[in-house]
Amino acid sequence: MKITAIRTVRLPPQPAIGADHPDARRPSWLADGPVANPMTGYPRYAAYRPSWTPTWPMFGCLVEVEDGTVGFAVGQHGRPVAAVIEDFLGPRLIGEDALATERCYDMAVRMCAPFGAAGLASYAISAIDLALWDLKGKVLGQPVYAVLGGPTRDELECYATGGDPDWYAELGFRGVKLPCRYGPADGLDGIRKNVAQVAEARAHVGDDIEIMLDCWMAFDVDYTVRLAEALRPYRVRWLEECLPSADLLSHAELRRRLPWQPLATGEHWFGVAPFQYAVANRLVDILQPDISWVGGITPLKRICAIAEAAGVAVMPHAPGNTAYGQHACLGIVGIGWTEFFVGSPPGVALAEAARAPGVPTPVDGRITPSAAPGFGVEINATELPAFLS
Template identity: 30%
Template sequence: MIVTDVKTFLVDASRKWRGRNWLFVKVYTDEGIEGLGEASGWPSVVEKAIRDLKHVVIGENPFNIERIWQRMLLAFMGHGLTGVVGAGAMTGIEIALWDIVGKALKTPLYNLLGGKCREKVKVYGHAHSVKEALNLVDRGYKALKMGLRSADKVGDIRDAVGEEVDLCIDLHGPPWLTLSDAINLGKRLEKYNLLFIEDPVPPENLDGLAKVKSELETPIAAGERWATIYGFRDLIEREVVDIIQPDMGRVGGITQLKKICGMAEAHFISVAPHDGSNGPVAEAAALHVCTSIPNFLILEHLADDLPLRQEVVTPIEVKDGYMKAPSKPGLGVELDEEVAVKNRPREPNISMPPREAENLYWRMMFRRAKWLNSI
């Protein structure tokens, strides 16, 4: 069996935020077996990278996943070993290769990754108000995440859902949030017994993450902006976080994610993959990995994503706050190409900053005291 072609499908996934895209990838073989993948890390840019990398992949045996991945990395190694654009391009192709292998062997992907460590995968939804939180809990969710709009609002949600539901806070690693402010906010939140605080400072600031971790009792999570074992190496070996959050769409592929999870396991670090902007194919791949690793904690899930998510790819049910990796061969999901083609993006694949944001530190320049007091 050899790879004969690689094609991409860029899809408009704009929801509450503009400029969101999904990038699906299909790898074709001379035996008629097709593999499906997904790539993130700036999808509209990654799409061009995949079109370049396909020339490295065509003619290769799709079973030789590690060889193909190494050759793709060699093809653009001059651009670095850790960037999410290059890693995202490799991810989309690599997931599709695993899908081909699973289909050829007529077995679900998790069986190729060591089998099941669990029958189902715990997921969390997103809630920014008491009403949204109670709605998700009524639907069976046992964990929720929110951005920090107000410490008092976190308290209101904790009071509403009780201690049986895990709560997580995402600070999004803003450059304008100083180390001292991050620690201050973290201490104000400790009384709510959070499952974790995500990206309290820019995750690129490893010394800052280490300082926050040393000052707080709440577990610290980070990792969605990192890619490959080379990117995660210091984050894990320096033990500056309690939980890593690799993103299945841009981490470098399924093999890379398994290696990273193994590195984390040796340091007693849990894994809670990021999935906030990804589409359903990356989520399916993440489910297979989460099913197969021992140090899995929880998986992010957009509980109320746009309806297109259920239309463009085979949907996977959420039941009582859990999802199951599909038991069909490979990933177990398929792309509706007609739906994908009908939903090409119509606007730039970026998040436009507000007009007053002149630089990365703009929040420090505009009403800092009022902003911090409101939190």
């Protein structure tokens, strides 16, 4: 079954859900800063992470084959990534066997060698790979998790990420991951405020719900060690992405200085190689690839196999928010807890805040992925306008 076209389309607009929603009890934690990030040391951008992060819109990636079947996936980072698909990778994959996902992934990675298969190129590879897996499921008439080998469990247990832990506990989540508010530029006062944030969350959720802390590449080794020591009384399940993603030497030093604290990272690692290195050198306890960034399902399977053989946990970045992540978590052995990011205001039902039609949301902290063929995303993508027109 040969690929006849690979193209990008514009997604329909989604209404924003804010504090003016009739069920909202208060504004979402996303409505205001600060949240520690790599730019925290620059006052112009320190107060609010969205003041500098990319604003390129999401788009759809379509892979079509001879009989008219279309695979669909959502791509990220707009024009730059769509251009890699439309101008470079897409034309060079036309004529390939659409069901040969390993071959197509390998070709895409190798074709990106002149400029590197990481970063924005990896987002493009991810979109194509996920669209191919969606197409494979549709051709075979099965959900992707069945094509992967069948469900490894009956449902997915989720933890919630966001700054409203009292609401997440009310929704039935058994774990909450907090956005860390302050970084090294905030000094001792920032450490005290971070500890106070975790202490308040512990008071809200009690002792039977796990607490994690997302540090989003904002720290250095020394700051991470000092904060971890201060947080000991609150039993933080893991500290996440404390260091710049590419600084593997600092990851090794942090592991040496914090042997007792579980560490997690990997959402900003691309392809298989950095995960292989992290496992071989025991840099972290938990790997967190993002299925829409790392290259898709094809490299995620390899990462999970490497981790399982070494006894390292895999808990992908925000898989509960996409059909792609949900099917991967259900169909690949070795994936643990499923993260679900919550950006809507407390009081608004998760199902109402969801943006992708056909993608289930957690009920009492658990998700059952769609059993429809492919990923089950209910979008008639063939009727959408071209993205780069």
